[in-house]
Amino acid sequence: MVAIAEILEQPAVAAYLHRLIGDEGLLLIERFPEEGEFSDEELAEVTQINLNSVRHTLYSLYERRLAEYRRIKNNETGWLTYLWRLRLDNIPIALAEEMETILEKLRARERFEDENDFYRCAQCGLLITFNQAMDSDFACSECGSPLSHFDNEILLLALRRRRESIAASLGHG
């Protein structure tokens, strides 16, 4: 088992988990007992975190395979208990999956920027595509000022660099 404190020291991992489960979720991970498996109620008691918040965090983690449960049936009452444990060893996979999603969004944005011509109002900053500008006769729909061509080369370049650096970090070359 890797120590949780050690995992959270990695900035990319800490940022990823924070996006996924927020402050209270991180608190749950930090306070999660190192050994064994626990019901959500036990976890709420041990960690002093609100039960709903505990459940919400566990479910979010479960969706990314960062937590798993074992279901136990009480033979007398028939009630089911879910016993949870963390699977933070799956973080590298979850992180890579998120990066792939980000990469896909960047690709789409880059394509949009690349395939469109943009027009901008110098007065109020409104930025629209060529087609939208055509529809309004190249006048700003907010203030009526004439629109001028907006060069998105720098933005496009920044998007490309970001995409390439993420792709490289994922080993896509």
Ligand SMILES: [Zn+2]
């Ligand atoms: Zn305007």
